[in-house]
Amino acid sequence: MSERNVLELDRVTKTYGSQPPVHALRGVSFTVRSGELVSIVGPSGSGKSTLLHILGTLDRPSEGTVRIDGEDVAALTDRRLAALRARSIGFVFQQFFLSEHTTVLENVADGLLYGGAGRTERRERAAEALVRVGLGDRADFRPGKLSGGQRQRVAIARAVVGRPAIVLADEPTGNLDSRTGAAIIELLHELNAGGATIIMITHDGGLAAQTPRRLQVLDGRIVADSAARSMEGV
Amino acid sequence: MRLSDQLRVAGVGIRARRLRAALSALGIAIGTAAIVAVLGLSASSQAGLLAQIDQLGTNLLTAGTGKSVTGGTAPLPIAAPQRISHLPGVEQVAHAGAIDGANVYRSPLIPPINTNSLKVEAASLNLPEVVGTGVAQGRWLNAATERRPVTVLGALAAQRLGIDRVYPGQRIWLKNQWFYVAGILEPATLSTDIDTSALIGYPAAEHYLSYAAVDKGEAVAGPPTTVYVRARTDEVNSVQGVLAQTANPESPSDVDVSQPSDALTARAAAEGAFNSLFLGLGVVALIVGAVGVANIMIISVLERRSEIGLRRALGATRGQIRTQFLSEAVMLALLGGVAGVAAGALTTAVYADTKGWAVVIPAQAWAGGIGAAIVIGAIAGLLPALRAARLAPTEALRTL
Numbered sequence: 356m357s358e359r360n361v362l363e364l365d366r367v368t369k370t371y372g373s374q375p376p377v378h379a380l381r382g383v384s385f386t387v388r389s390g391e392l393v394s395i396v397g398p399s400g401s402g403k404s405t406l407l408h409i410l411g412t413l414d415r416p417s418e419g420t421v422r423i424d425g426e427d428v429a430a431l432t433d434r435r436l437a438a439l440r441a442r443s444i445g446f447v448f449q450q451f452f453l454s455e456h457t458t459v460l461e462n463v464a465d466g467l468l469y470g471g472a473g474r475t476e477r478r479e480r481a482a483e484a485l486v487r488v489g490l491g492d493r494a495d496f497r498p499g500k501l502s503g504g505q506r507q508r509v510a511i512a513r514a515v516v517g518r519p520a521i522v523l524a525d526e527p528t529g530n531l532d533s534r535t536g537a538a539i540i541e542l543l544h545e546l547n548a549g550g551a552t553i554i555m556i557t558h559d560g561g562l563a564a565q566t567p568r569r570l571q572v573l574d575g576r577i578v579a580d581s582a583a584r585s586m587e588g589v
Numbered sequence: 590m591r592l593s594d595q596l597r598v599a600g601v602g603i604r605a606r607r608l609r610a611a612l613s614a615l616g617i618a619i620g621t622a623a624i625v626a627v628l629g630l631s632a633s634s635q636a637g638l639l640a641q642i643d644q645l646g647t648n649l650l651t652a653g654t655g656k657s658v659t660g661g662t663a664p665l666p667i668a669a670p671q672r673i674s675h676l677p678g679v680e681q682v683a684h685a686g687a688i689d690g691a692n693v694y695r696s697p698l699i700p701p702i703n704t705n706s707l708k709v710e711a712a713s714l715n716l717p718e719v720v721g722t723g724v725a726q727g728r729w730l731n732a733a734t735e736r737r738p739v740t741v742l743g744a745l746a747a748q749r750l751g752i753d754r755v756y757p758g759q760r761i762w763l764k765n766q767w768f769y770v771a772g773i774l775e776p777a778t779l780s781t782d783i784d785t786s787a788l789i790g791y792p793a794a795e796h797y798l799s800y801a802a803v804d805k806g807e808a809v810a811g812p813p814t815t816v817y818v819r820a821r822t823d824e825v826n827s828v829q830g831v832l833a834q835t836a837n838p839e840s841p842s843d844v845d846v847s848q849p850s851d852a853l854t855a856r857a858a859a860e861g862a863f864n865s866l867f868l869g870l871g872v873v874a875l876i877v878g879a880v881g882v883a884n885i886m887i888i889s890v891l892e893r894r895s896e897i898g899l900r901r902a903l904g905a906t907r908g909q910i911r912t913q914f915l916s917e918a919v920m921l922a923l924l925g926g927v928a929g930v931a932a933g934a935l936t937t938a939v940y941a942d943t944k945g946w947a948v949v950i951p952a953q954a955w956a957g958g959i960g961a962a963i964v965i966g967a968i969a970g971l972l973p974a975l976r977a978a979r980l981a982p983t984e985a986l987r988t989l
Contacts, residue, residue: 413902413982434906441904448986452899456605468598469590469904513903 360422361443361520361552362387362410367419369405369575379405381575382419387554389520392547394555396563397572404525406572407556411444411523412436424520441469445514445522449529451506453498459509460485460494466513484516485509487549488542504535511542515551522546524555528562540565590909599916602889603924613885614925616878617965621929621958622936623871628954629937631864637946638853645721645779647850648680648822650829652836653815655845663843667804667811669836670713676835678824683719684813685783686711686791688800693740693787694762695750705749709740709763710786711794711810719817720780727755727772735790738797740768744776745784763787764798779849780817875961878925879969886918886973890980897977898985911978918970919963926962930955 369380379402387393397403408414409421412428421428424443431439445466453462463481464474472480485491488508490501498506507527514522524543528536540562547553555566563569571579603610652673654662674682691709692701717729729741740763742752750761752770760767768789777783794800795810802812816836820828829848833841890897897910905913934950941948 408983408986411902413898413986434908437901437904437906437909439904440902444902446899446902448899450895452895454601454605454896456601466903468594469900469906469909471590473591474594 359389360386361389361424362554363420363422364410365420365422367409367416367421369402369409369414370417378575380409380416383572383575383577384419385570385577385580387521387552389552390547390550391568392544392553392555392566393568393570394557394563394566395570395572396557396560398558401572402575403556403558403572405575407523407525410521410554411446412440437469441471442517443520445517445519447507447510447514447522447524447527449526451498451510451530453506453509455497455499457497458494459490459496459498459501462498462509463512463516466516470517480516481512484512487515487546488512502535503531504538507531507535507539508542511539511546515546518551520552522551522553524553526557527555528557528559536562595909595912595916596920598913599920602893602913602917603920606889609885610921610924613878613881614921614928616881617875617922617925617962618878618929618932620871620873620875620878621926621962622932623874623929624868624961625930625933625950625954625958626936627864627867627871629933629948629950630940632949632951632954633937633941633946634944635858636949637941637944638856640947641778642850642853645850646819646822647848648820648825649720649779649849650818650820650825650832651780651815651845651847651849652818652832653845653847655843663837663840664802664812665814665816665836665844666839667802667809667813670813670816672835673816673818673832676828676831678821678828679818680821681715681719681819683713683716683817685713685716685786685788685815685817686794686800686811687782687786687814688764688794688798691764691798693746693750693764693768695752697762697765699762705746706785707746707749708786709794709798710783710788710814711791711800712741712788713791713813716783716788716817717774717777719819720777720783722777722783723775725773725775727770729772729774730788730790734771736792736796738763738766738768738789738793739771740787740789741772741774742770743774743784743786743788746787747773749785761787763789766797778853780815782815875965879922879965882918882921882925882966883969883972885921886914886970887976889917890914890973890977893977894980894985897980898982898987901982901985907978910980911974914974914977915967915970918973919966922962922966922969923959926959929962930958933958 363386365384367380367383371377371379395403409416423439426439460478460481463484464477467477467480482494485494488511490505490508498509528539543553557563569581570577654665670682670684673679688709688711692704693707693709714730714735717723755770755772759770761770791810801808801810829846832846833844836844900910937950938948
């Protein structure tokens with residue numbers, strides 16, 4: 356199970372505009388196996404965000420192939436792509452993106468909204484996910500009543516509630532103080548230990564150092580991969 | 590994604606911004622309320638009028654003196670009422686004769702030119718009963734008073750003469766002699782001629798005003814100028830068909846036959862037509878409301894870019910985003926429509942109640958109002974929903 360490739364990138368490039376073209380990614384290749392905890396680290400402007408969008412299938416590469424959970428993203432229609440996101444990818448954003456107008460439980464249950472599960476099942480699974488992130492007793496709160504760290508835990512619960520093949524975390528500690536941030540990283544480690552595949556994007560080398568595998572991005576290329584065996588083909 | 594989920598998501602979007610939602614729904618509500626109230630009020634007033642017509646009966650026919658081909662008036666024969674009463678299907682016959690040149694004044698001191706447009710009519714004793722009116726004050730003529738200088742005033746005639754109650758010894762100056770006022774009639778809705786008349790008995794008309802014609806070599810009171818006929822309801826048409834010949838067999842074309850309730854029914858229809866102006870105003874309000882909803886939805890799409898991005902990341906398709914915003918717009922308009930229908934219905938109910946009409950809110954008013962609101966919401970929400978769906982997820986997630 357742990358040897359399955361959940362993410363494969365092969366010579367992926369992304370170019371924006373034409374006059375002059377901006378090369379955000381210049382041939383990125385790597386694979387992530389199920390159960391890994393990977394950090395993608397690089398300074399701002401290095402192509403991290405573009406890479407995140409392509410990994411999350413929110414954007415398509417200009418060239419190269421992206422396979423998520425064995426499916427070639429290029430071949431999929433917008434509708435199939437949305438279904439893939441609903442099923443296989445969980446997102447954690449720096450800004451949490453929680454709705455203040457519903458409860459914590461509903462926010463987490465929204466992670467399953469587009470996956471086809473019924474409301475009762477969504478709420479049950481959301482309650483379980485909240486227990487996993489340590490907020491089982493906050494289900495009926497509004498997100499506004501929670502601290503920043505708790506809000507990010509809610510967002511993480513929403514990302515993992517569907518047990519996706521990949522969890523993409525974009526600067527998950529960016530809006531948190533260092534102590535709370537450390538707790539969030541710890542939670543990501545716990546979830547990873549529980550079987551979740553997690554890719555964290557950060558500009559913070561210190562955070563990246565805590566993950567088993569690090570990919571260093573600079574000027575649209577991967578310049579270092581701490582897992583030597585994945586270096587083949589770069 | 591299930592319909593219930595779509596509706597719930599749209600509902601959360603509306604509940605999140607209550608004041609804004611209420612204000613943008615208000616425009617739709619005002620338009621719908623105007624339309625429902627206008628249609629409801631006109632239907633209720635028509636129902637009131639028709640109820641009145643029903644109560645008065647649609648089986649009253651009149652045959653009156655018409656114009657002959659040469660342009661002169663063609664009097665009815667003295668025997669016309671009696672002949673008509675022999676027709677099958679005729680239940681009651683009354684008649685009245687307008688007396689030319691007879692005017693009525695409060696006193697001899699009034700200048701003769703101030704006639705108040707009132708006239709003097711000789712009336713058969715069953716006239717009020719047949720035309721469906723009653724005595725407001727005093728009493729109607731009887732076999733004794735119809736021979737004496739006694740008059741009963743129509744409702745308008747009494748009003749114009751300034752007589753609002755009847756007391757013994759009260760007189761009016763009628764063609765240069767005093768007539769005693771015995772009573773005042775209620776308004777006769779089916780034959781308004783009677784309202785502006787001072788009514789006296791035929792024998793009195795003959796005796797005091799020389800209103801007489803020759804029949805079979807004898808002078809008799811008359812002739813009648815209008816014959817009022819109550820026919821059996823199912824035979825109204827057949828009676829109407831032969832009424833002219835029966836009244837005046839020698840020249841049937843000189844007889845004016847009419848069914849007074851027709852005029853009232855036409856009036857009911859005409860009142861409905863008058864409302865198109867107000868309906869137009871309601872439609873304008875609806876259009877303004879639609880613009881308001883469209884405006885709010887466009888702002889909403891701009892404001893909620895990150896929500897759109899998040900939903901796309903969670904796996905929403907373009908279609909689902911489109912449906913979400915479209916259903917929000919429809920729901921907003923629907924809320925406005927329902928509130929408007931309720932307000933319009935309430936207005937109608939209160940107004941109809943004060944007028945004593947039955948409350949009638951036509952199905953096309955409330956169903957049409959709600960239907961129009963839904964259509965308007967869909968139209969107003971279409972462009973914003975398309976914009977929301979077109980928004981690229983990466984664009985939507987870009988932090989501002």
